[in-house]
Amino acid sequence: MAEHEDTRCGFVAIVGRPNVGKSTLLNHILEQKISITSRKPQTTRHRITGIKTEGNTQFVYVDTPGLHSNQKKALNRAMNATVTEVLKDVDVVLFMVERLIFNEEDEMVLQALEHIKVPVLLLINKCDQIENRERLLPHIQKLAARRQFSEVIPLAVLTGHNMSTVEDCVAKYLPAGPFMFPEDQVTDRSxxxxxxxxxxxxxxxxxxxxxxxxxxxxxxxxxxxxxxxxxxxxxxxxxxxxxxxxxxxxxxxxxxxxxxxxxxxxxxxxxxxxxxxxxxxxxxxxxxxxxxxxxx
Structure with a gap:
């Protein structure tokens, strides 16, 4: 284990509505699959923890289920409760949206972050699919007016565009402290x-x-x-x-x-x-x- 004085370690929640690429982001960061992916909403039901140790920094990522506006089923209610619980005890939040879309479910996630005091980074995924790139900056400005995000990062998870920027930005917000997991551990799931x-x-x-x-x-x-x-x-x-x-x-x-x-x-x-x-x-x-x- 690295010494406390020289190391950073913290929990990073990945939140967003269903199917914006949260699990794909986690798998890309870890360079292996620990969170399942599908084009179908409700794929991720559980809190998945992925651990990445690089140099003197240990990132403990938490991939959450997508927040649902429909809470009629017990399954959906349980998934939403998982997200709320995760947000209580993290050091950084990655809020994922996609392209030029910001819908009712994105708004629901933003409201869930209303009282979060830790840094919230806005990740705009699938930017490579935006045909008219000139529309991106006005969209970013519109979203930035909704909340004071610590960072706004356009990216494309599948191609790896700007992924290193995400990790660099997260690292600077993690608190100093000892590693919580062995350096070669990738997940806390069995x-x-x-x-x-x-x-x-x-x-x-x-x-x-x-x-x-x-x-x-x-x-x-x-x-x-x-x-x-x-x-x-x-x-x-x-x-x-x-x-x-x-x-x-x-x-x-x-x-x-x-x-x-x-x-x-x-x-x-x-x-x-x-x-x-x-x-x-x-x-x-x-x-x-x-x-x-x-x-x-």
Whole structure:
């Protein structure tokens, strides 16, 4: 561990409405996948912590679920509560929006930051997709008038544009203090959790709009036997029809999901993986607060 006097360490929350690129930002910073990504909203449900140690600075990033204006379902309420809880104890906030868009859900996030006293950096993602770049500066000025942001950074996470600027800016706002994690640690989440998230990512990517987001994954077995890691995953859905959608004709879709997840797992865990998947109907779990607690 580095000495306290010479080191900086702090928590950095990544917030924003669903699907602005928060998980992709975290994965890009860490240079590996720990937070799942999809074009589909509600992909990230949990608080994911990613740790990056560089020189005398340790960044502890917290990727949060997107804030939702629809709180009718217990799942959405739980996701919003996660964001609110994270904001109570961080040193820097990265507020992500995209392109020239600032909608009702972006406004909701801004309101959640109203009483935050720590530095808030505004990240405008997907700037490479703005056709008329002359519109960007007036948009930045309009947003800057809404709140006194510590920094405003246009970027494009997928191409890496301005990513180093983001990290440099965050570093200067982190407090002096000892590292909280070993220098080679990348996340505080367990391998079982990451395995479940990788399976869930493949489901959301495979099924697109065919399946509502009421799907969860439990890891029932995670054991290393010799050179092979044996993982059993249980996919939980809300309705019987959803089970058949995931399995697909003669089980082909489930095989495709399993193969794709297994390849990512072998890369993440640096081991040969034997993955077995099952699908089970557990009606109403997304509306059941107690069931949600058991799935976290």
């Amino acid at each position: 391998s079982r959790f990451l395995a479940a998230e990788l399976i869930r990512e493949k489901i959301t990517r495979q099924l697109g709009d065919e399946l509502p987001y009421e799907v969860s994954v439990e890891i029932e077995k995670f054991t290393q036997e010799g050179a092979v890691l044996h993982i059993h995953g249980l996919i939980l859905v809300d309705k019987a029809g959803q089970k058949q959608i995931i399995i697909g004709h003669q089980g082909e879709r489930l095989k495709t999901i399993g193969k794709s997840a297994r390849l990512d797992m072998e890369n993440a865990f640096d081991s040969k993986v034997m993955l077995n998947l099952w699908v089970k109907v557990k009606s109403g779990w997304a509306d059941d607060e107690r069931a949600l607690q058991s799935l976290n």
